[in-house]
Amino acid sequence: MEEKLIIKSERYNLKVFLIIIIIIGGLTSCILFANIDGVSRNAKWYDEWHETYLEHQNSGYHTTHSYDDCEDCRMIKAYPIKLLYLIDYAWELLFDETMLALIPFGVSILISIFAFVWLRSELIVTDKRVYGKATFGRRVDLPVDSVTAISTGILKGVGVGTSSGKINFKLIKNRDEIHSVISNLLLERQKDNKERTETQAVNFTNADEIKKYKELLENGTITQEEFDAKKKQLLGL
Known part of the structure; x- marks a missing residue:
């Protein structure tokens, strides 16, 4: 993509x-x-x-x-x-x-x-990366998933937080807009992770239920038709 x-x-x-x-x-x-x-x-x-x-x-x-x-x-x-x-x-x-x-x-x-030398910063945000030139001309290329926090600072600064520390960009004219964009990306990622976790939890629970009904089928407590119907219900089919 x-x-x-x-x-x-x-x-x-x-x-x-x-x-x-x-x-x-x-x-x-x-x-x-x-x-x-x-x-x-x-x-x-x-x-x-x-x-x-x-x-x-x-x-x-x-x-x-x-x-x-x-x-x-x-x-x-x-x-x-x-x-x-x-x-x-x-x-x-x-x-x-x-x-x-x-x-x-x-x-x-x-x-x-x-x-x-110090204040020449450039910051570009895409749907996959945050990259550019930080203070003192240090080049930065970060996957969006590696960004953990975003902040603002003096001299129209933007601080991009990662697990390794914070990277500073200075004299960013549209600092607030960039801060808003990266904040939204972090919120969307947090939401996706939450939904993924909930989906995995539901799937895990459904698998346990199917296993339980399988045992009931094997010991003759329920019929094959009842098992198939419950399985389709749990799988959303």
């Missing part, structure tokens, strides 16, 4: 969500970068220090004072070439403020990768 599709999961557009997360992280990093304009600012400060240094040189200030007495002169003495000072500042900036500014962007990338 050909397998019949009952319902298939509908997925949210994760690409839009991931792009938004990355954009937010990128904008946050840009805002932090905008506050790291120290290179141009320090270049201006260096020029001001150098002017002070030249003034002190021309006025003979350093003949009576140490370079350490003037912060501007001390900096020029430590970095006589402007480029050296800016390179040293930029190097410190790279491993301090710049790295800090990159953290939001890096976090957004990690969140996007995690969400893309």
